[in-house]
Amino acid sequence: MARKxxxxxxxxxxxxxxxxxxxxxxxxxxEKALKTMVPDQVTEEVKKSGLRGRGGAGFPTGMKWSFxxxxxxxxxxxxxxxxxxxxxxxxxxxxxxxxxxxxxxxMITASYALGARTSYIYIRGEYFYVARILENAIxxxxxxxxxxxxxxxxxxxxxCYVQVGAGAYICGEExxxxxxxxxxxxxxxxxxxxxAVAGLWGCPTVVNNVETIAAVCPIxxxxxxxxxxxxxxxxxxxxxxxxxGHINKPGVYEIELGLPVEEFIYSDAYCGGIRNGKSLKAVVxxxxxxxxxxxxxxxxxxxxxxxxxxxxxxxxxGFQTGTMLGSGGFIVMDEDTSIVKNLFTFTxxxxxxxxGQCSPCREGTGWMEKVLKKFLNGTAQESDVDLLWDIQRKxxxxxxxxLGEAAAWPVAAAIRHFKEEFLEVARSKKFVDISHYERxxxxxxx
Amino acid sequence: MKVTIDxxxxxxxxxxxxxQAARMIGAEVAPPAMCYYSKLKSSGGYCRTCIVxxxxxxxxxxxxxxxxxxxCRTEVMDGMVVENFTSPEIVEARxxxxxxxxxxxxxxxxxxxxxxxxxxQDLGYEHGLxxxxxxxxxxxxxxxxxxxxxxxxxxxxxLCYRCVxxxxxxxxxxVHGVINRGDASEISTYIEQVIDNEFSGNVIDVCPVGAxxxxxFRFKQRVWFTxxxxxxxxxxxxxxxxxxxxxxxxxxxxxxxxxxxDEVEEFICNACxxxxxxxxxxxxxxxxxxxxxxxxxxxxxxxxxQQKLEQLKxxxxxxxxxxxxxx
Numbered sequence: 001m002a003r004k005x006x007x008x009x010x011x012x013x014x015x016x017x018x019x020x021x022x023x024x025x026x027x028x029x030x031e032k033a034l035k036t037m038v039p040d041q042v043t044e045e046v047k048k049s050g051l052r053g054r055g056g057a058g059f060p061t062g063m064k065w066s067f068x069x070x071x072x073x074x075x076x077x078x079x080x081x082x083x084x085x086x087x088x089x090x091x092x093x094x095x096x097x098x099x100x101x102x103x104x105x106x107m108i109t110a111s112y113a114l115g116a117r118t119s120y121i122y123i124r125g126e127y128f129y130v131a132r133i134l135e136n137a138i139x140x141x142x143x144x145x146x147x148x149x150x151x152x153x154x155x156x157x158x159x160c161y162v163q164v165g166a167g168a169y170i171c172g173e174e175x176x177x178x179x180x181x182x183x184x185x186x187x188x189x190x191x192x193x194x195x196a197v198a199g200l201w202g203c204p205t206v207v208n209n210v211e212t213i214a215a216v217c218p219i220x221x222x223x224x225x226x227x228x229x230x231x232x233x234x235x236x237x238x239x240x241x242x243x244x245g246h247i248n249k250p251g252v253y254e255i256e257l258g259l260p261v262e263e264f265i266y267s268d269a270y271c272g273g274i275r276n277g278k279s280l281k282a283v284v285x286x287x288x289x290x291x292x293x294x295x296x297x298x299x300x301x302x303x304x305x306x307x308x309x310x311x312x313x314x315x316x317x318g319f320q321t322g323t324m325l326g327s328g329g330f331i332v333m334d335e336d337t338s339i340v341k342n343l344f345t346f347t348x349x350x351x352x353x354x355x356g357q358c359s360p361c362r363e364g365t366g367w368m369e370k371v372l373k374k375f376l377n378g379t380a381q382e383s384d385v386d387l388l389w390d391i392q393r394k395x396x397x398x399x400x401x402x403l404g405e406a407a408a409w410p411v412a413a414a415i416r417h418f419k420e421e422f423l424e425v426a427r428s429k430k431f432v433d434i435s436h437y438e439r440x441x442x443x444x445x446x
Numbered sequence: 447m448k449v450t451i452d453x454x455x456x457x458x459x460x461x462x463x464x465x466q467a468a469r470m471i472g473a474e475v476a477p478p479a480m481c482y483y484s485k486l487k488s489s490g491g492y493c494r495t496c497i498v499x500x501x502x503x504x505x506x507x508x509x510x511x512x513x514x515x516x517x518c519r520t521e522v523m524d525g526m527v528v529e530n531f532t533s534p535e536i537v538e539a540r541x542x543x544x545x546x547x548x549x550x551x552x553x554x555x556x557x558x559x560x561x562x563x564x565x566x567q568d569l570g571y572e573h574g575l576x577x578x579x580x581x582x583x584x585x586x587x588x589x590x591x592x593x594x595x596x597x598x599x600x601x602x603x604x605l606c607y608r609c610v611x612x613x614x615x616x617x618x619x620x621v622h623g624v625i626n627r628g629d630a631s632e633i634s635t636y637i638e639q640v641i642d643n644e645f646s647g648n649v650i651d652v653c654p655v656g657a658x659x660x661x662x663f664r665f666k667q668r669v670w671f672t673x674x675x676x677x678x679x680x681x682x683x684x685x686x687x688x689x690x691x692x693x694x695x696x697x698x699x700x701x702x703x704x705x706x707x708d709e710v711e712e713f714i715c716n717a718c719x720x721x722x723x724x725x726x727x728x729x730x731x732x733x734x735x736x737x738x739x740x741x742x743x744x745x746x747x748x749x750x751x752q753q754k755l756e757q758l759k760x761x762x763x764x765x766x767x768x769x770x771x772x773x
Contacts, residue, residue: 168627185624190491190519356605356624356631358492363546366629370582387579394542397513398494 005218018140021101029220042113048224050236055209056327067196069204078119083172086287088329091240092210094252100137106213125167169353174207188401232258235310245332248272278334286326289406291413344372350407364395376432447524464517481606482518490518502527544574560656562669603657609649663699677728683715
């Protein structure tokens with residue numbers, strides 16, 4: 001059985017309470033860090049562990065922490081990005097819902113390393129009930145003295161707050177998140193300056209994903225070197241994967257990075273194979289914005305090597321034949337899936353979530369949705385495939401924040417690998433029922 | 447700091463952006479800018495028309511930047527090499543941006559008051575494609591009044607945020623902002639509140655398109671039939687330095703003076719803009735400089751154009767050159 005570091009106790013009854021969590025060995029990392037280590041030592045351990053950001057970009061966390069500016073007399077902040085909105089991703093919700101104290105513990109330890117007196121958990125509006133769970137956990141932590149003044153009798157004091165957003169995908173982008181946290185319209189800022197220099201209220205800020213912060217606890221407990229032994233190459237440690245789609249056992253799985261994709265899909269310990277005995281058509285490996293891959297490329301790389309669940313292996317071959325680990329939203333599609341309809345769903349989402357600040361994304365996402373709709377209502381021409389390709393190409397890399405890329409990549413990949421299917425739909429002039437989308441659109445509008 | 451833009455080198459102080467450096471070199475390398483406004487803090491970065499390619503980051507770190515950058519918000523580094531019009535990739539990308547800006551624009555230039563001094567017309571003419579590939583319905587909004595003197599025609603808006611910055615930085619108490627998101631975003635005064643203060647009229651001058659227009663001038667005259675002159679008066683609130691748009695003896699419109707880049711030189715107050723529409727209110731300094739390529743100049747120098755056309759015809763007849771270019 002593979003090693004679990006984050007959700008090994010998720011089935012223990014009452015694990016959401018401080019008492020049970022503590023009995024299972026919780027808050028050890030806070031004790032160890034505050035009593036036996038100086039802040040820089042904690043950062044050093046995280047660096048040694050090779051932990052990479054679990055939100056999607058995969059930037060080394062230790063390096064991000066060491067970029068934090070530390071001017072005298074200016075407060076520093078740690079912000080936890082719990083605005084998990086990437087379609088197909090639900091790992092953070094699972095973690096916070098089941099073991100809220102794992103996040104609180106990580107927040108305290110990480111804040112100690114960064115020298116942050118105050119930290120915030122920015123959680124998306126749709127997770128209001130999770131916010132309540134977190135608030136209860138924070139209350140418990142205050143009562144037990146894990147938060148507040150002079151934690152464990154040391155000089156370190158810390159306050160942690162939960163802030164609920166209004167439910168916008170764009171607020172998962174770190175600078176938009178900060179704007180929203182400050183009470184403004186959630187528009188991404190233009191970088192530089194980066195949050196490490198001028199973030200929340202102009203002060204140096206580190207923004208980390210829920211899973212990243214939770215992973216700090218096992219790293220401090222076991223030591224960075226020990227943590228780095230798990231996984232493969234530069235992809236160290238464990239990762240939560242949200243498996244969904246046409247599989248027998250959808251859910252959140254903690255895997256050691258480096259697990260073969262084939263094993264993940266077909267093993268009974270994980271997804272348990274394709275539903276109803278169908279065959280695999282395609283996989284979106286890391287949340288809706290990463291390129292989709294057809295079955296033959298997700299199981300084996302273009303060079304014929306088995307594809308592993310790791311940052312490097314999944315991106316092997318670039319975007320021509322590879323994809324990304326992203327946030328770990330693993331969406332499996334069987335042979336009956338229409339890639340065109342699926343792409344319409346994704347594109348509709350990005351159109352709805354574009355903040356409207358910069359022109360390529362504001363106008364381009366809506367245009368792509370309209371063109372894709374033509375495929376579904378049977379009025380598309382074959383030339384519309386080229387048009388779609390051209391629109392996505394003109395969005396990618398021209399926008400302020402990565403939402404432009406997130407909207408362009410799925411379109412590019414779907415056309416790259418499934419062009420024939422698009423052409424066939426265009427030729428057949430068949431009408432696909434999308435009335436349920438229309439109903440949804442009306443709901444959004446009201 | 448030395449920076450090379452399209453092969454032309456210039457020395458600029460630290461903190462200069464690529465766009466400013468390019469403007470120092472001259473119009474031939476300056477990227478077009480729809481949202482950047484040097485007089486407004488934190489403007490720019492939204493429209494993406496000014497994107498350029500940085501092929502060498504700096505002398506210290508020569509790696510090229512992976513993506514095109516917004517030149518209005520990127521500061522130069524010593525030894526930076528930038529490609530603007532010389533990069534086919536950028537020219538192509540800019541065509542895409544112009545197309546994006548135009549897909550939801552109504553293209554109602556024949557009835558738009560901004561026609562003739564519209565930055566989007568210039569942009570489309572200089573950097574755009576001949577025709578649009580967009581075949582769907584354009585987004586539509588109702589026209590609303592912002593105060594009693596300004597009309598907001600949201601259909602034409604390209605969301606450059608300049609007016610939002612004016613409301614933020616020039617006037618007290620922010621009542622002007624953006625509501626909704628994505629392509630449904632719209633400029634709005636918060637819950638139908640009007641902008642009520644002495645400098646509110648400047649939102650008209652900073653608007654690059656016909657989204658914000660002067661209600662005291664709407665449908666009175668096409669701009670190229672009026673003649674711009676610079677004038678001033680003793681104004682207790684602002685500098686009083688303005689541009690009058692005159693036809694015959696009538697002052698049809700008063701605006702702030704604009705520089706070479708179509709940016710306001712000094713913001714003017716509402717009293718100057720709306721309440722002094724007689725020639726006798728002003729001390730007239732003389733004709734305003736008008737760019738030779740602007741349509742506004744066409745009418746002013748009609749006789750010169752005629753002369754030039756005659757001359758060209760003459761030369762053409764002698765076999766010098768063909769008349770396929772505009773005089």
